[in-house]
Amino acid sequence: MPVHVVLDGASSGAQVPAQLMRIPISRISATTDCCDKYVKGKVVHKGPLVALGDEEFVLKTVIQEEDSHQSSSSEHTSINMVLFGSAAKEFSEAVNQEDVVVVAGFTVGNSPTAQKDNLHPCNLNLSGDHACLYVLRFLLRASQSPAAKTKRSSSPVPEGAKSAKVSKYMYAPLSDLKRGAVVNVYGVVVFFKQPFKTRGTDFCSSLKITDQSNQRVGCTIFCEKLEDHPKIFQMGDIIRMHRVKIQSFGGSVNLVNTFGFSVVTFDGRPGGAVVPRTSSKTFNFDQEDRRAVESLRIWAADQDFLPAVTKIPLSAVQPKAYFDLTCQLLFKAPIDTTCTLLKVWDGTKCPHPLLDVLVEPSTIEGPPSLSKERLDMAVNVLVYDNHAEVARNLKPGAYLRIYNIHANTNPTSNKVPATSERSSGQADPLVFVLHGGTSYGRGVRILPDDSPDMQELQRVVESFPQDTMTDSELNDCMMEVWSTPPESPEAFQEQFVTERTCSHALKQLTLAEVKQSGPDQTFHVRAQLRSYRPQRLHQSLKLHCTKCKSIKEVPDDVFLSGVFSEASRTQGPISEPWLQSGTVNLPGRRPQSPCRALTVLLATELIGMGKTKEIVFLSGSTLGEACHLAEAYQFVIPVTSSQGGVSLLDLSAPFLFQGRKRIYGCKRCSHVVMKEPDGDGVERLDEKMIAEAMGVVPLQYGLLMQFELHDGTETLEALLWRDAESFFHVSPEDAATSQEAQNRIRRTVDALCPGGSGVAEQPWMDLCLSSYLVEKDGHDHVCYQICHSSATQAQH
Structure with a gap:
């Protein structure tokens, strides 16, 4: 049996083998010899048991070094552990979150989620008879009994709160944080943003905190549910966070939530009741926590870092x-x-x-x-x-x-x-x-x-x-x-009509007749728009490669900031002969010089041609700095050092900034070779020439939507992709940078599919459809695409 419960170091028939040697989580790598090693840690996250088939199970959990909250020197103190088969099933039944476990007989593999969850870059995998896991459970001593705890603490704790049972939570001062450690902290909120929806499934909170050490630290918190975010109502509130990871972002310390994260907040005004705000059903709270909150309240009241009161009647x-x-x-x-x-x-x-x-x-x-x-x-x-x-x-x-x-x-x-x-x-x-x-x-x-x-x-x-x-x-x-405005003077009167722009001489069919027909055909239909996807229209903007036909999402700024931050941390000297350091001015900012990790590099050949500063190679910058430079210089190319030379950032990030436009490259089709773009014999460089010089195959912007059409006879789903630009009269490139273009798309879909209206109020659309065959799950499916169709504003 792979899972054993050990009580006080000795069990009924099971004991941790003495010949095994402990290895810290931070020292695990893909080349680690695991045959005589074991890992010890606390279960900070326990995922559900997933059944893959008959007696086939998988379960994912996260364990953390027991003492990681006391040590700020270790990096990657939490790691994903994946269990298979009987090990997964027994773990699900025998192990609880917060249990301490000893893991042996594991193998090590690369973690595919390391970039997203900020945990160890490797996974521990447990399967088969050689895998063993010991659950360490310690008997309560007399001094730890519930009766003794009741006698020691006469002050009531808030409803839902519980005192720590065995281990004591340790809190790190904000001045002692070291990158990579997972810690618990207290702080006073000096800045915060309300949770906002990311382009993924999470909401994101952003705040900055300080404590008696006068160190200010930023915090970025991602949670799928709004109620799991910190309940902060004003600057000066007190926050307590458990299990946050320390990262370095743009040269500053930043805290991010990790598995097992929990947060409690308090009103920061002195003299008031200490009432925790949390969505957790249970949480640790005792007299020491109460004293910590009161101490921060008193200290913050004597400081002048909080802004003037902006709350007025x-x-x-x-x-x-x-x-x-x-x-x-x-x-x-x-x-x-x-x-x-x-x-x-x-x-x-x-x-x-x-x-x-x-x-x-x-x-x-x-x-x-x-x-x-x-x-x-x-x-x-x-x-x-x-x-x-x-x-x-x-x-x-x-x-x-x-x-x-x-x-x-x-x-x-x-x-x-x-x-x-x-x-x-x-x-x-x-x-x-x-x-x-x-x-x-x-x-x-x-x-x-x-x-x-x-x-x-x-x-x-x-x-x-x-x-x-x-x-x-x-x-x-x-x-x-309630005398009120729409957002635009004619929002309620604005109407759009659709028309076919093709030259096909076809009979108009019902959707039922279309669905009875085969692939590789063209149809004329008249239908209404019942719904469309995605509802969040910015998600309709995609990147696609014309060479390999791949389609990917446009990365959001949170992800891109991480890519730039990681490149800055690994920045080294650059000695490429065709580049030289220079000084440029950021719009609305003081002149930037090659200070800290930021290095501005100009192509020397272009300088000699009288085209100074037309191309700026930027090394060690943040995403914001790259965007600011792109406002003043025609081409900005973010790079990083590579063996004394330069290389592009990971192609997950733009390889070129041109004004507000961000140009991406295809990872699959590009073969990057860094060299100076050849400006000889041309009046002006363009993005195509730069991409060719660097061996990058640029990705194109595109709009992809799915319309659910109905006409009373049948419902049919059709993609709008190939002819989306002519349908909306908006280019995808403009939709990526222009608010006016984005508003036009929104007005069009709102007019064609007015929310809350009945079928009778929905406009009818004249459309041209094409059918094609797609193989999915081993079967052929007929799909449909809107083509040769255009939506225009109705003339009154």
Whole structure:
């Protein structure tokens, strides 16, 4: 039996073999001789048991060096372990998370997820009869008994919290962090961004913390569920994180979550109750934790690192100001897919005129009646882009904190038309806007019941009368105060029609007739758009190789930042004869010189030709620095050192920046050879010449969407790929860099598939389809593609 439970070092019939020698996780490599070695660690993550067939199982877990939170010198102290067959099944039944295990009889393989999970680059694999795993369980001593613990601690702990049973958590000062270690930390939040959706499946939180050592450390947290992210409501809150890994990013220390990660936050104001905020059902919390929070509160209160208070009431708002608003949500209504309107109040009256807006009464969600006094004090907040989705899930009556809201006096800049005329000399009306993105901490959070701000606001709003209005009074009032804008003046009237651009003389068929036909045919159809994928339209932008026909996702900035950071860490001297160091200016920044790891290299031949600074080779830079340089120089090529010379970064990153355009290369088809691009005999270099000189096969941008069509006879799924550019009248290259191009695509699909409308309201589309054969799972499938079709705005 491969799994044994060992009690206090001795078991009933099983004991860890004395001839085995322990090897630290950090010293494991793909060439390690494992025959007489064992690994000891704590189970910090236990995955589910997956059945592959009859008695065939697999299970993935993560173990961590027991003492890794006390030592900051070791790198890669956590490692993935994959168990197969009976070992997986017995592990699932016998081992719990937080158990200490001894692993022997394993083999070592490369970890395919190392770049994503930031763990050891190798896996431990256990299968067959030679694999052994010992679970170390220690009997509780008298001093560790539940009765003794109760006697020692007379102060109550919060509901859901539990005291540490055996081992004591150790917390590392932020000034003692060393790259690669997994640690537990406390800190005061000095900056934070609300969680935002990445291009993958996760949400990402970004924050910066400090402690009594006065060291500031950035933190990046990825979790699939919003509720697993830190519950931070204002700068100065206290945060406690367990099992975060130390990385170096852009020359600075950064903490990232790893397996077993947990987080608890506290209000940072001195004197208040120490109430943990967490989504975990159980967590460790005792008197020492309470003292740690109080100590950080007192210390932070005497510091001057926290910014001036940006939280102000509506009665103190000034035009054009950015501020944080604590308020109660009265009503909400969707404007379109990118904007949601919130009607909020905070018990005070805004002294400035407010913009009137109009919405469809049927779209308003809120209570059936409210006092006229409350509605007169309420204001409109337009919530855009990534925040609109969050706003749609809010419930009327909720108490909110809206961060970095803008008291806008120029509604046309947000495509918000005023619906009431303004007399000469009258002040511009205000409309409150939460812009898209996460800059400056923008976002919306629901305040918890124990929040002092929420309790204070609740006392204020409950002091107002609760009298109701008649239905007719409510309708009149709603038409008056919900006077609202769409995002563009004609958003509700804008219509698109589709037409076929081919010269085929074909009879129009129903979708049912099309599905009864074979492959390699062309059809004319008339159908409606029931749905489309992806719903997040930025995901429709792809990279494809015209040579090998491969298609890949466009990397997001979080991934690219990691590629640039890794290249900076391995940067060495460069002595390529056709390159020389130089100095360039970043737009809006001080001149950059070859300081720290950043080296600017210019092609000497081009300098001699009078084309100085047309090409900049950039070494040791961050992604942001490369983007800034691309604003001022025609071509920016990020490189790294390679045996004294230069080489391109991994082709997962752009090999060339040209203005806002990022140009990628195909890993499969490229054969990189670094040499100076030949500028002889040409008036101006272009990206094609640079790619050829470097042996790179450039990837092309493309738009890929799947439309679900229906016409009453059948439903059919069709790809829009080859002719997507002519369909939207937008090139994929423009869609990658231009907001205007992106807006056109969104307006088109919103018009062709209006959300919430019935079948009768959906426009009919005249389309040309082609059918083709695809082999999948050993079977042939007929698929369809939209071709020779164009969507244009209807003429009124």
